[in-house]
Amino acid sequence: MSHAQEPAVVFDRVTLRRGVRTILSDVSFTLPRGSVTAVLGPSGAGKSTLLNAVVGELDPSEGRITVLDETLPRPNVRSLFALRRHMGVMLQGNGLLSDLDVFENVALPLRTHTDLPEELIGELARMKLAAVGLGEAGLLETSELSGGMARRVALARAVVMDPPLMLYDEPLTGLDPIACGVIVNLIRRLNDALGMTSLVITHNVREVMDISDQVLIVANRGIVFAGTPAELD
Secondary structure, X not given: OOHHHOOOEEEEEEEEEEOOEEEEEEEXXXXXXXXXXXXXXXXXXXXXXXXXXXXXXXXXXXEEEEEOOEEEOOOOHHHHHHHHOOEEEEOOOOOOOOOOXXXXXXXXXXXXXXXXXXXXXXXXXXXXXXXXXXXXOOOOEHHHOOHHHHHHHHHHHHHOOOOOEEEEEOOOOOOOHHXXXXXXXXXXXXXXXXXXXXXXXXXXXXXXXXXXXXXXEEEOOEEEEEEOXXXXX
């Protein structure tokens, strides 16, 4: 199997615990490169725990996790941070900084993690804002944004460094149906346009099914379903 064909994420018989409590036990699945995978399940089932394991915040008690060809846990903090630079994360709370305008929020990862010249940083930030339909919004303050607009700014910031792996934690929470449709379509479109692999944790089953290649259902400390949306129907 060539590098391009290898899965972006592999969980091989993984058990995740918090203290003495087992959250997920003997879990195995893969995220094929270029795919969008939806993770569904009731509250408290372990969806966010699974995401925490992917980003290296929670080490497996048993089994093996591989992310972008790197095995977790990483040997040191520096190597973990190096791996995380290849991940984009979009949180349900957006995480936008209120003392920065829209443009500066999107440009922040480039200023923090690269030595790119200012002209190129500006070009990349404007490009990503245009990609989410906010090309003219760079000078707006975060307080001027609607919920849907703020979520799109957060998405632009998450993908500004073209990460090969995107992680979404409840990206549709609190949005009206129209804004949900916009975000869902952007997840699929940006995934394909930028050649990413996306993992979407969500309660919004109906909205996400149409854009997903794979569905994982988490319950009873494990993966109770893994397959295509058509197979779930």
